[in-house]
Amino acid sequence: MTGKQLLDDCFLHDKDRLRHRDALALLKERLSSIAEKETVALEEAGERILAEDITAPRNVPLADNSAVDGYAFRQEDYDDAGGFFRLQQRVAAGHASGLELAPLAAARIFTGAVMPPGADTVAMQEDCESHSQDGKDFVIVPQGLKKGANCRKAGEDVAEGEKILEAGQRLRPQDLAAVASTGKGTVEVFRKLKVALVSTGDELRRPGGPIDVGDVYDSNHFLLRALCGTLPVDIEDLGVLKDEAAQVESTIKAAAGRFDVILTTGGASRGEEDHVLQALDALGKRHMWQLAIKPGRPMMFGSIEKCVFLGLPGNPVAAMVCFLLYARPVISVLAGGPFLEPQRFDVPAAFDVEKKKPDRREFYRGFLRADDAGRMNAHKFMRDGSGLITGLREADGLIEIPEDVTSIRKGDPVRFLPFSGFGIR
Structure with a gap:
């Protein structure tokens, strides 16, 4: 694999949270394709x-051909013939005719058939009238057809x-x-990237097994695996890691030698049980951490030798938001594609926010609905908790609120990012 060497991080202090636009600029500047090619x-x-x-x-197409079932003729004969043409030949698709069209003659032709030499215009069969005279077949073509009508030109x-x-x-x-x-x-x-998917946390259990008070089922694994399905990658599940520093570090170290990308959830903060951050610092370099966004502040981007490391928050909403905004474009670039920018539409807000913290970009779960005048408005999911999967399920996209906005009133313009623009159908 080849690619730019990722640079050392200069954003090491918690107080220096990186703004959204700066995080995107950093990712764009430090990434290039690492994928090899195949036929x-x-x-x-x-x-x-x-x-x-x-x-x-x-x-x-390779040659001029008819766009309809009908009759082909020479435009220069149109007026002289008075729309009355003698049928000279029949041309079907896949059976090109080498016979040049005679003056004042027409060819019965079918959709996709190559125009006979000399013909340049086609009349639709339903507009024409067949006629027999003296044992010969003729066709009457209506007036008003322009040269080249119903004819698809080569190239x-x-x-x-x-x-x-x-x-x-x-x-x-x-x-x-x-x-x-x-x-x-x-x-x-480009060859598909090999991506390792890792969940962390003593409380996590995989669906299908028992659960006790204090446990939660690992929804992030299935969320991220499905989101990765929109990208050219092969996923390998490394399971759920316990909150044990040695196990986390050894698993990540081994994975770094086998995979192009390691994608983790949880353990991204500075708590005593957040061993993923510590493992990254011990094994490689951390290039991005602590973003000025909500949800998703502890998003991590780093490298362990040639392996790219993406550490997502543990809460499902934050994990999905960070994947869509940061991990998805990163993986796309590494895989040989473009830096995927989300679609954005400016629409009026159908909600109020009394007070929003400044200097932080926020992403609400929301959906578009038409008002009585038929104009689309952005509606905000009523609850903001990062663990509420219901908000993701009911939303059609994200509502992006910039750092300098401190309140929102109904009718204010907001930016809507539809999930469909992220490849989520």
Whole structure:
């Protein structure tokens, strides 16, 4: 693997919490792709990150063809024939005709069929009238058709030599169709990253087993595993680690030699049982920690030799917010893709916030609803607790409130980040 060497951290003090925009700038500046390349069959390339530019080797479509079932003729004959053409030939898709269209003649043609030599216009069959005279077949074409009507020109979709896709793009279904239309059967993509997923905490239990008072089921594992499904990665579950410093450090040390990325939840603060932070400091370098955001303040970004370390908070809401805002774009860049910026829409607030702490960016769970005038407004989930998964489930996205805003009144403009913009359907 290759890539920029991550620099030493200069944000080491709790009081120096990093602002959201500065955290994004730091991540953008210090990251580059570490993924190697491989060639895969086109049918296996969906959702992968393209590692080569795709240029059309030929025109698409390759030749002029009919866009409808109908009758092809020469526009120059239109007025002379008075719309009355003799049927000369029949052309079906996949059976190109080498017979040049005679003057005052038309060809019965079907959708996708190559235009016969000389023809340049097509009339739709439902607008035409068939006619027989003296044992010969004719067609009556209505007046008013312009030259080139219902005809798809060669190269109309893509011209020979035109760049269709650039390296670094995620291959969507429509992109696969574009590549296939050029005749290319394989593509070069970046290999999927190997990501280790680690949960920490004595209180955590995996679903399917018993639970006692004081225990909680490990919802973060399933949340993050599903969120990683929107990225080109292979996930390996390293299980739930107890709050034991030696076990946490040894597990992370071993994982750093096997994986491209380690993604943890919990243990990111400075408490006596927060051993993940201590393990990162002992094994590698911490480049980012303590952000001026809510939820998600103890988000960690670091490195252990060539392995990138992402430490998310333990509360589910904070874990999801930090994954979407920071971990997702980091993994995308490492995998050869772009730094994924969320979609943002300015909409009026349908809620009040009497007092918000300054110098901190906050992300509320929210949803859009139309008012009586049909205008979309942002509604805030009524409770703000970072452990309330209900808010994530009922929300359609996040409402982003900048550092300098200290209160919100109904009608004030706010920025809405739909979950769909993060690849969550």
